[in-house]
Amino acid sequence: MAIxxxxxxxxxxxxxxxxxxxxxxxEVENDDFFAIIGPSGAGKSTLIxxxxxxxxxxxxxxxxxxxxxxxxxxKELRHLRRHIGMIFQEFNLINRMSVMDNVxxxxxxxxxxxxxxxxxxxxxxxxxxxxxxxxxxxxxxVDKRADELSGGQRQRVGIARALMQEPTLxxxxxxxxxxxxxxxxxxMELIKDIATELKVPVLCNIHDVQLAKETCNKIIGLxxxxxxxxxxxxxxxxxxxEEIYSMEVL
Amino acid sequence: xxxxxxxxxxxxxxxxDIVRNRTRKHRWHLAFYILALVLIGWSIKATIIDDTDWxxxxxxxxxxxxxSQFIGIDFGLIPDLLGPTIETFMIACIGTxxxxxICIPAIWFGALNVTPFKPVTYPLARIAMTLSRSIHEIxxxxxxxxxxxxxxxxxxxxxxxxxxxxxxxxxxxxxENIDRKPVEAIRAMGGNNFQVMLYAIxxxxxxxxxxxxxxxWEINIRxxxxxxxxxxxxxxxxxxxxxxxxxxxxxxxxxxxxxxLVLVGEITSHYSRKALI
Numbered sequence: 001m002a003i004x005x006x007x008x009x010x011x012x013x014x015x016x017x018x019x020x021x022x023x024x025x026x027e028v029e030n031d032d033f034f035a036i037i038g039p040s041g042a043g044k045s046t047l048i049x050x051x052x053x054x055x056x057x058x059x060x061x062x063x064x065x066x067x068x069x070x071x072x073x074x075k076e077l078r079h080l081r082r083h084i085g086m087i088f089q090e091f092n093l094i095n096r097m098s099v100m101d102n103v104x105x106x107x108x109x110x111x112x113x114x115x116x117x118x119x120x121x122x123x124x125x126x127x128x129x130x131x132x133x134x135x136x137x138x139x140x141x142v143d144k145r146a147d148e149l150s151g152g153q154r155q156r157v158g159i160a161r162a163l164m165q166e167p168t169l170x171x172x173x174x175x176x177x178x179x180x181x182x183x184x185x186x187x188m189e190l191i192k193d194i195a196t197e198l199k200v201p202v203l204c205n206i207h208d209v210q211l212a213k214e215t216c217n218k219i220i221g222l223x224x225x226x227x228x229x230x231x232x233x234x235x236x237x238x239x240x241x242e243e244i245y246s247m248e249v250l
Numbered sequence: 251x252x253x254x255x256x257x258x259x260x261x262x263x264x265x266x267d268i269v270r271n272r273t274r275k276h277r278w279h280l281a282f283y284i285l286a287l288v289l290i291g292w293s294i295k296a297t298i299i300d301d302t303d304w305x306x307x308x309x310x311x312x313x314x315x316x317x318s319q320f321i322g323i324d325f326g327l328i329p330d331l332l333g334p335t336i337e338t339f340m341i342a343c344i345g346t347x348x349x350x351x352i353c354i355p356a357i358w359f360g361a362l363n364v365t366p367f368k369p370v371t372y373p374l375a376r377i378a379m380t381l382s383r384s385i386h387e388i389x390x391x392x393x394x395x396x397x398x399x400x401x402x403x404x405x406x407x408x409x410x411x412x413x414x415x416x417x418x419x420x421x422x423x424x425x426e427n428i429d430r431k432p433v434e435a436i437r438a439m440g441g442n443n444f445q446v447m448l449y450a451i452x453x454x455x456x457x458x459x460x461x462x463x464x465x466x467w468e469i470n471i472r473x474x475x476x477x478x479x480x481x482x483x484x485x486x487x488x489x490x491x492x493x494x495x496x497x498x499x500x501x502x503x504x505x506x507x508x509x510x511l512v513l514v515g516e517i518t519s520h521y522s523r524k525a526l527i
Binding site for chain 1: 431437
């Protein structure tokens with residue numbers, strides 16, 4: 001059964017501006033690790049940000065577990081976002097806070113405003129945070145400030161933070177493009193292992209086709225706002241890639 | 251090769267044209283200088299020559315004598331200075347703190363990226379900041395002395411009102427220049443607007459705001475030293491009294507006390523701001 005259903009999604013940054021997404025439809029199933037590939041400017045980041053409405057699509061529909069995401073009001077949207085973990089290209093950590101506080105901030109959607117002022121989190125949250133930090137291999141860096149870590153370590157903090165939300169869907173926006181090739185592979189492997197363990201479907205923007213083929217089981221190819229390919233990784237042929245990246249050759 | 255040998259075919263410049271242009275330019279310059287001199291002369295005449303009571307000044311030696319009255323220290327005054335010095339220091343501290351408290355809504359309203367309702371709240375905050383800065387602290391003190399009476403409280407309010415402009419303006423600009431990425435992260439995980447401010451914005455601007463506040467505190471020590479002139483407490487009041495009783499060494503003593511206090515402020519400010527970075 002499809003956990004995420006996107007139908008005819010269109011988006012542009014302003015009402016008069018050019019359309020970035022020109023009618024995208026696809027479905028994500030329960031154990032999918034979905035890659036979105038395509039050249040720069042194809043609309044990969046826009047697509048990902050439409051799913052949790054960091055950007056408002058202009059038309060179409062997005063259904064997560066049967067809930068129409070585009071019809072939610074502000075409060076309902078915040079409640080929905082708690083269940084969608086997001087991992088960012090530049091990690092988007094809070095640099096002046098400790099690793100622990102960064103990971104705990106993944107619970108903010110569940111914590112009351114007053115409690116978040118005093119940074120009071122439950123013992124269970126702290127225990128989970130410690131467990132996750134251990135799982136991503138950062139048990140020795142719990143009290144360090146986030147900006148003291150290396151790029152790969154910071155992205156691991158980002159992963160732990162997203163998992164703190166107990167997500168039903170993970171959105172990854174170019175999680176490895178700020179990292180070197182070796183660390184990129186390690187980070188992707190880690191995300192894939194954890195996603196399999198927790199049975200969380202993943203939707204991942206990635207420009208490294210090789211890495212996408214290695215880690216993902218399904219691939220969407222975007223080009224200039226259109227979907228050029230959608231299918232299992234094995235069926236992605238060289239001809240498809242040439243079609244997706246044809247703009248770059250021109 | 252000589253200059254004459256250059257063959258200029260394209261529109262040769264005529265010598266007389268150039269000379270005429272240069273003379274015209276020189277005339278304009280001359281006219282400007284004359285006008286400036288006349289203006290300066292008129293200012294000196296109107297302010298210094300007409301406005302000074304020349305008969306009262308007397309001879310050069312008499313001027314020196316008047317100035318030398320200020321040389322010397324009134325040691326008897328020193329014990330009486332301790333209280334007002336501490337009071338001045340306290341006016342600066344509490345005034346700055348109070349200023350910071352009223353700055354918080356002003357920063358929130360006055361930063362374009364967080365202001366709750368742009369067409370109303372943004373101009374409101376900006377007007378408050380400009381108003382605070384365009385009124386001198388002595389005038390603020392006069393206003394508050396008439397509102398809450400003589401004493402340190404009026405001084406504290408004046409300092410707070412005068413601090414708003416600088417602290418809020420600089421801090422609002424710091425908020426406008428934050429890195430948007432953590433904001434996006436907190437939004438994406440379902441945080442509300444308040445949590446976005448608390449977790450994504452505040453940690454970024456905190457060191458900047460603290461630096462601004464310490465700098466303003468240092469300036470406020472200087473300001474609170476003169477507020478007493480209009481009855482708003484502190485060293486200024488003692489200064490005013492010495493002046494009125496013609497105790498010139500006493501005036502020098504108060505000035506020295508102000509100097510020491512300001513020095514303490516500057517040193518503290520220098521090291522604490524260094525520690526922040």
